[in-house]
Amino acid sequence: MSLAKFIDMGGYGFYIWSSYGIAFCVLMVMVWKIRKNKNMIYKQLRMKYKRTHNIQQDN
Amino acid sequence: MMVKFIHKLASPKYFYHLSGKLLPWLMAMCLLFFLLGLVQGLIYAPVDYQQGHSYRIMFIHVPSAWMSLMIYIIMATAGAIFLIWKIKLAAIIASSSATIGAAFTFIALVTGALWGKPMWGTYWAWDARLTSELILLFLYLGYIALEEAIDDPRSASKACAVLVLVGVVNIPIIHYSVEWWYTLHQGASVSKLDTPSIHISMLIPLLLMTLACKCYYALTILMQARNKILWQEQNTHWVRALITENQSKG
Amino acid sequence: MFKACWNIIIRDLRLAFRHPGDVINPLFFFIIVITLFPLGGSPEQKVLMSIGGSVIWVAALLSSLLSLDILFRSDYDDGTLETLLLSEYPLSLLVLAKIIAHWLITGLPLLCLSPLLAGFFYFNDQAMRTLVITLLLGMPILSLLGAVGMALTVSLKRGGMLLSLLILPFYIPVLIFSAQAINNSMLGLDVTGSFYFLAALLVFLLTLSPFVTALALRISLE
Numbered sequence: 001m002s003l004a005k006f007i008d009m010g011g012y013g014f015y016i017w018s019s020y021g022i023a024f025c026v027l028m029v030m031v032w033k034i035r036k037n038k039n040m041i042y043k044q045l046r047m048k049y050k051r052t053h054n055i056q057q058d059n
Numbered sequence: 060m061m062v063k064f065i066h067k068l069a070s071p072k073y074f075y076h077l078s079g080k081l082l083p084w085l086m087a088m089c090l091l092f093f094l095l096g097l098v099q100g101l102i103y104a105p106v107d108y109q110q111g112h113s114y115r116i117m118f119i120h121v122p123s124a125w126m127s128l129m130i131y132i133i134m135a136t137a138g139a140i141f142l143i144w145k146i147k148l149a150a151i152i153a154s155s156s157a158t159i160g161a162a163f164t165f166i167a168l169v170t171g172a173l174w175g176k177p178m179w180g181t182y183w184a185w186d187a188r189l190t191s192e193l194i195l196l197f198l199y200l201g202y203i204a205l206e207e208a209i210d211d212p213r214s215a216s217k218a219c220a221v222l223v224l225v226g227v228v229n230i231p232i233i234h235y236s237v238e239w240w241y242t243l244h245q246g247a248s249v250s251k252l253d254t255p256s257i258h259i260s261m262l263i264p265l266l267l268m269t270l271a272c273k274c275y276y277a278l279t280i281l282m283q284a285r286n287k288i289l290w291q292e293q294n295t296h297w298v299r300a301l302i303t304e305n306q307s308k309g
Numbered sequence: 310m311f312k313a314c315w316n317i318i319i320r321d322l323r324l325a326f327r328h329p330g331d332v333i334n335p336l337f338f339f340i341i342v343i344t345l346f347p348l349g350g351s352p353e354q355k356v357l358m359s360i361g362g363s364v365i366w367v368a369a370l371l372s373s374l375l376s377l378d379i380l381f382r383s384d385y386d387d388g389t390l391e392t393l394l395l396s397e398y399p400l401s402l403l404v405l406a407k408i409i410a411h412w413l414i415t416g417l418p419l420l421c422l423s424p425l426l427a428g429f430f431y432f433n434d435q436a437m438r439t440l441v442i443t444l445l446l447g448m449p450i451l452s453l454l455g456a457v458g459m460a461l462t463v464s465l466k467r468g469g470m471l472l473s474l475l476i477l478p479f480y481i482p483v484l485i486f487s488a489q490a491i492n493n494s495m496l497g498l499d500v501t502g503s504f505y506f507l508a509a510l511l512v513f514l515l516t517l518s519p520f521v522t523a524l525a526l527r528i529s530l531e
Contacts, residue, residue, distance in 0.1 A: 006102070009112040015177055016115050019170040020097075023119045026162050027275060034282045041289050045302050048293070142524075194478050201475040205461065208471050217528040218461050222475065225457055225521060229479050232510065236482035243489060 069146050071288045072297050078281045085281065089274035096267030104261050116174040117261075122269040123167040124188075126276060127195055128230075130160035134202075135227035138220030147291075148284070150216035153223065154206055155283035159276055161199035167192050187241035191234050198226050212291075313398050314406035321410035325379070335376040335415050336422065342368040343429060354431050361430030362491025363484075365440065366447070369419060370480050373451040374473055376415040380407060380456060381463045381526070390463070394530060401519040404526065408449075408456050408519070416448030432495065439494040443487035446507040453511075453518040454479050460525035482510065 009016050100118035107114040137153035140146055171189050172182040183189070205222055209215035257265075292298045325331050346364045347357060384390040384407075393403050423444060427437040458476035462468030490503035 009115070010106065012111060012113040012115075012177055015113060015173045016101075019116045019173040020101075020119055022169050022173075023123065023166045026166055030159060030162050030279055031282070034279060034286065038282070038286050038289075041286055042302060042305070045289070045293055045298070049299055049303055194481060197474075197478045201471075201478065204471055204474050208462070208465050208468070214528055214531060218525065221457075221521060221525050221528065222461060225479070228517070229482075232482050233478070236485040236506075240485045240489060243493075 069148050071147070071292050072295075074148060075285055075288050078285055082278070082281060085274055085278045089271055089278050092267050092271030092274055096264050096271050099267060100264030104264050105258070107261075110178065113174060113177045114261075116170050118264050118268045120167055120170040120174060121265060122272045123163045123170065124192060125269060126272045127160055127164040127167055127192065130156050130163065130276065131195065131198070131223070131230070132227060134160065135223045138223045141216060142220050142224075150220070151284045151287045151291075152280060153220060154216060155280050155287065156276075157199060157202050157206065157219075159279050159283075161196065161203065163272070163276075164192060164196040164199055168196065185241070185244075187238050190241070191237050194233055194237070195230070198230075202226070310398050310402065313396070314402055317403060317406040318410045318413070321407065322413060324383075325410075325414045331376070331379050332414055332418060335372040336418055338375060339368050339372040339419065339422070340425075342371060343426065347429070357430045358432070358495055359492070361426075361432060361436070361495070362440070362488040365426055365430070365491070366443075366484050366488040369444070369448070370451065370477070370484060372419075373415060373448065373455060374476060374480075376411075377455040377459045377472065377476075378469070379414070380411045380452075380459050382459075385463045385530075390526065391530060394527065400523040400526065404456065404460075404522045405515075405519040408452050408522070411456070412449045412452045416444075416452055419448060420444050432491075435497065436491055436495045439491050439500055442504055443490055443507065446504065446511055447483045447487045450483050450507070450511050450514055451480060453514040456522045457518060457525055460522045460529060462529075463526070464529045483507070 007013050007017070096118065100115055104115070104118075106112055134153045134156045137149040137156070141149040141153065168189065171192065175184055175186075175189075176182050202219055202222055206215050206219050209218055289298055289302075343364055346360065350356060350360070381390060384393070394400060396403065420441060423437065423440050426432075427440060432440065455472075455476055458472050458479075461475065462472045465471065486503045486506050490500040490507075493503075494500050
């Protein structure tokens with residue numbers, strides 16, 4: 001099977017590839033957002049702990 | 060034994076460590092199933108004699124539609140568990156599921172429309188299944204909106220649990236009435252997006268993709284639950300130790 | 310116990326009569342929305358006959374939704390709701406009384422408008438009768454479902470829009486069966502099946518909704 005034929009999918013290429021494309025974009029964006037959220041939590045907590053740590057040392 | 064295990068699992072710390080060990084495996088399984096399913100579905104599965112190649116959209120459309128319903132039922136179960144036994148983990152699972160469920164519902168709708176165009180000639184037809192799926196999306200969005208609107212996380216998860224239970228009781232009623240409405244107007248409609256008379260070579264990629272979607276759901280839900288646990292337990296020793304330790308590493 | 314419920318119904322009705330706007334405004338809204346359709350579409354008799362049932366029921370859903378505020382909102386603001394929660398009687402029963410009062414205030418008056426509506430949309434006698442029966446069976450369903458949504462959002466400052474997002478999807482079965490019943494009876498078809506469905510839904514929600522609403526109220530007010 002040639003590559004062009006595979007991409008064309010008997011004339012339905014546009015529909016098939018765009019549906020798979022959109023589906024995987026949505027799934028990737030979800031994972032990416034969760035990862036970003038995790039990094040944000042780590043950053044915020046780190047800052048918070050540093051702050052409280054310093055206060056404890058000052059006392 | 061079983062009860063003891065469940066209690067242990069419901070403790071955030073234990074859950075966090077166990078899920079951390081599980082994550083890489085789930086990730087690998089998810090990727091593997093997606094890869095196998097795509098290769099099988101897009102290359103090896105034979106052409107359908109009625110729908111041509113366009114039926115290949117089924118391999119993403121049908122699993123997403125299944126997932127959208129399954130996730131709602133899981134959310135309702137988790138909501139009920141939270142209301143009855145006050146297990147915090149159940150609330151976390153329910154609320155993390157909502158966005159993933161909405162995402163799968165959205166995918167099912169979009170791929171349904173993209174499948175509809177070559178089959179029906181239009182992107183949108185008021186087909187019973189597509190319409191039910193659209194209403195399901197509204198239910199998910201309502202759930203997310205309610206959760207966003209309530210400030211106190213505890214009462215938010217309780218209110219959402221009530222909403223999702225009302226929803227799960229109503230879904231069969233809504234589905235039945237949409238079906239009935241559809242049969243009434245059959246004249247204006249076109250043939251359904253039916254799964255072609257299924258052959259084993261088409262069934263295998265379908266099952267693989269379904270498994271992949273399930274792994275994806277498990278993966279994202281664990282990741283989200285871990286985030287929420289970190290945030291909720293930020294004043295405990297173990298979270299503190301975990302994060303300061305990670306800092307020194309990198 | 311039933312005396313307590315009776316008192317709640319009487320109290321709510323009295324309150325409604327003191328603020329006649331609460332009763333009249335939803336009706337007024339209902340008529341305005343219905344007038345918009347012939348203006349926005351076409352005044353042709355054939356067109357109006359075919360969309361009549363759907364238009365009337367969409368307007369009924371919206372006006373019922375907008376009138377849900379009087380179900381718990383003012384009671385929440387003045388603290389009556391908390392005294393209800395602390396009362397010695399089962400909350401679900403008191404809630405049921407409030408829902409019945411809401412139906413008497415907002416659902417029942419719609420029935421009086423039905424001859425007018427039938428005139429607007431050139432209904433025949435059979436469609437008119439179907440309209441009355443669907444309003445009679447359907448409006449209490451809307452009140453019962455709306456009560457759950459209202460109870461969930463009562464403590465939120467801007468709950469109005471959210472309430473419609475939560476509740477409208479649950480109204481869909483009522484809309485489908487009522488509107489289709491009216492449209493079918495215009496064509497002279499038998500519509501008792503729709504009546505049975507609406508009646509079943511009514512009984513089902515009558516037994517379930519008060520408990521869920523009571524639970525939701527407890528969560529909202531804790």
